[in-house]
Amino acid sequence: MECLTEAERRLRDHAREVAQEAAAQAAETDRSEQYPWAMVRRMAEAGFMGLTIPKAMGGPGLSYFDAVLVIEEFSKACAVCGRIAVEANMGAVGAIMAYGSEAQKRIAAGLVLAGDKPAILITEPEAGSAATDMRTRAVKRGHEWVIDGDKTWITGGGVSRLHLVFARVIEDGEEKGIGGFIVARTGEGMPDGMTAERIPSMGLRGMPEANIALRGVVVKDDMVLRPPGGWARGFGRLMDAYNGQRVGAGTVALGLAAGAYGHALERAQCRRQFGRPIAEFQGLAWMLADMSIELEASRALIWRAARSAGPNGFPDRLAAAQAKVMAADMAIRVTNNALQVWGAAGYSRENPMERYVRDARMFAIAGGTAQVLRTQVAEQILGRKLPQTRDGFVRIAAD
Numbered sequence: 252m253e254c255l256t257e258a259e260r261r262l263r264d265h266a267r268e269v270a271q272e273a274a275a276q277a278a279e280t281d282r283s284e285q286y287p288w289a290m291v292r293r294m295a296e297a298g299f300m301g302l303t304i305p306k307a308m309g310g311p312g313l314s315y316f317d318a319v320l321v322i323e324e325f326s327k328a329c330a331v332c333g334r335i336a337v338e339a340n341m342g343a344v345g346a347i348m349a350y351g352s353e354a355q356k357r358i359a360a361g362l363v364l365a366g367d368k369p370a371i372l373i374t375e376p377e378a379g380s381a382a383t384d385m386r387t388r389a390v391k392r393g394h395e396w397v398i399d400g401d402k403t404w405i406t407g408g409g410v411s412r413l414h415l416v417f418a419r420v421i422e423d424g425e426e427k428g429i430g431g432f433i434v435a436r437t438g439e440g441m442p443d444g445m446t447a448e449r450i451p452s453m454g455l456r457g458m459p460e461a462n463i464a465l466r467g468v469v470v471k472d473d474m475v476l477r478p479p480g481g482w483a484r485g486f487g488r489l490m491d492a493y494n495g496q497r498v499g500a501g502t503v504a505l506g507l508a509a510g511a512y513g514h515a516l517e518r519a520q521c522r523r524q525f526g527r528p529i530a531e532f533q534g535l536a537w538m539l540a541d542m543s544i545e546l547e548a549s550r551a552l553i554w555r556a557a558r559s560a561g562p563n564g565f566p567d568r569l570a571a572a573q574a575k576v577m578a579a580d581m582a583i584r585v586t587n588n589a590l591q592v593w594g595a596a597g598y599s600r601e602n603p604m605e606r607y608v609r610d611a612r613m614f615a616i617a618g619g620t621a622q623v624l625r626t627q628v629a630e631q632i633l634g635r636k637l638p639q640t641r642d643g644f645v646r647i648a649a650d
């Protein structure tokens with residue numbers, strides 16, 4: 252029941268083949284907590300970085316659905332590589348390809364096709380779920396902008412070259428809305444005014460997460476990303492693009508859960524207790540059955556969301572949120588049960604099950620928590636805003 256075209260199947264099989272190399276280095280990447288540079292070079296050579304970059308910009312111009320097929324294969328093998336494939340095809344690069352000037356698109360395409368995984372800087376210490384409370388400011392000064400603020404939990408902070416910084420736009424002394432600012436690293440160090448401090452994390456340890464301080468970062472006017480509709484609608488249009496990354500993050504959750512399930516299925520058939528394979532015990536057989544059902548359901552929602560890319564070229568907001576919530580919650584259950592199938596051996600750091608469990612935990616937090624995304628789903632199906640501030644409904648009533 253795959254319903255893939257011949258080209259899609261070929262792409263998926265190619266990714267599956269290269270992902271075997273990612274599998275071989277996944278344990279060492281986790282142990283060393285080092286970004287897998289060699290594997291990223293391999294992914295770039297094989298054409299998996301910048302799949303969604305249009306042909307006019309030197310990319311293959313593939314779809315979000317094609318990217319999803321690739322991300323799932325890498326995530327089964329090494330979830331860090333899966334996340335790299337997400338940010339090299341969605342999120343910041345998607346926003347720049349949709350809204351950027353020719354020059355901006357060329358810069359982004361050049362970096363990503365050469366192997367860069369861009370970073371998206373939204374979250375702040377006091378503005379996580381409430382991202383619109385961000386305090387980072389970009390103040391217009393002549394033909395340039397000066398950015399000051401603090402971002403946190405920035406994936407790839409310190410290794411990414413291309414940064415898309417979300418900031419409050421201050422023009423003529425007035426606040427206009429939230430916009431995107433492109434900051435690219437040209438030399439070895441961080442861009443002037445930007446510093447990264449690594450945050451030790453539970454899973455996906457080969458991917459640096461960082462606090463990023465922005466102190467007087469200067470961005471030329473031609474590196475400002477101007478989504479259609481003006482600054483007042485800037486955040487919403489940037490989030491349109493971000494829906495692509497939500498689908499990508501859900502795909503990593505799906506892929507790593509599928510990887511853990513594959514190991515559990517094998518183990519259940521070769522491990523024997525009471526003189527027979529443990530798969531014969533109904534308690535485990537039903538656990539495996541539930542895992543397969545949840546995986547197929549998640550894949551169906553992810554594929555539907557990836558294929559939903561509307562006229563703006565991005566996946567549908569409701570479909571993306573539904574798919575991400577389902578995949579994130581599912582991955583926690585499936586990886587945990589897969590470890591259970593392995594018994595004590597699953598608890599050992601000498602096999603990948605405990606890594607899958609740690610790696611799965613982030614997807615119900617990052618990219619919109621499972622709670623916040625449920626509210627987004629509710630808003631879409633009810634067709635009404637559900638304000639989260641205490642005075643939100645009072646304000647709506649007053650309008």
Ligand SMILES: CC(C)(COP(=O)(O)OP(=O)(O)OC[C@H]1O[C@@H](n2cnc3c(N)ncnc32)[C@H](O)[C@@H]1OP(=O)(O)O)[C@@H](O)C(=O)NCCC(=O)NCCSC(=O)CCS(=O)O
Nearest residue numbers: 373380381382383484486487490491496500568617618619
């Ligand atoms: C959107 C929230 C921050 C809630 O904040 P507000 O209640 O202040 O905002 P809203 O009024 O709901 O929205 C403002 C504006 O944006 C539009 N919008 C919001 N979400 C979307 C969306 N998904 N798609 C399209 N448009 C969207 C909304 O319609 C309004 O537009 P107008 O002004 O009316 O035009 C909060 O709900 C939220 O999403 N919080 C989560 C923040 C988040 O996802 N952060 C991700 C950081 S990056 C990351 O984690 C990377 C991890 S990885 O990829 O693994």
Ligand SMILES: Cc1cc2nc3c(=O)[nH]c(=O)nc-3n(C[C@H](O)[C@H](O)[C@H](O)COP(=O)(O)OP(=O)(O)OC[C@H]3O[C@@H](n4cnc5c(N)ncnc54)[C@H](O)[C@@H]3O)c2cc1C
Nearest residue numbers: 371372373374379380404405406613617618619620622639
């Ligand atoms: C591994 C990882 C990678 C990340 N990468 C990036 C990145 O590259 N770029 C970036 O900008 N950010 C990134 N983030 C940050 C991520 O987007 C935020 O962690 C997320 O949006 C939640 O914010 P918070 O952690 O501050 O939690 P909070 O917003 O403080 O939430 C704490 C708890 O309260 C709940 N909660 C909050 N508000 C509500 C509400 N209205 N209704 C119900 N429950 C609510 C949440 O669900 C959560 O359980 C990353 C985070 C992680 C863990």
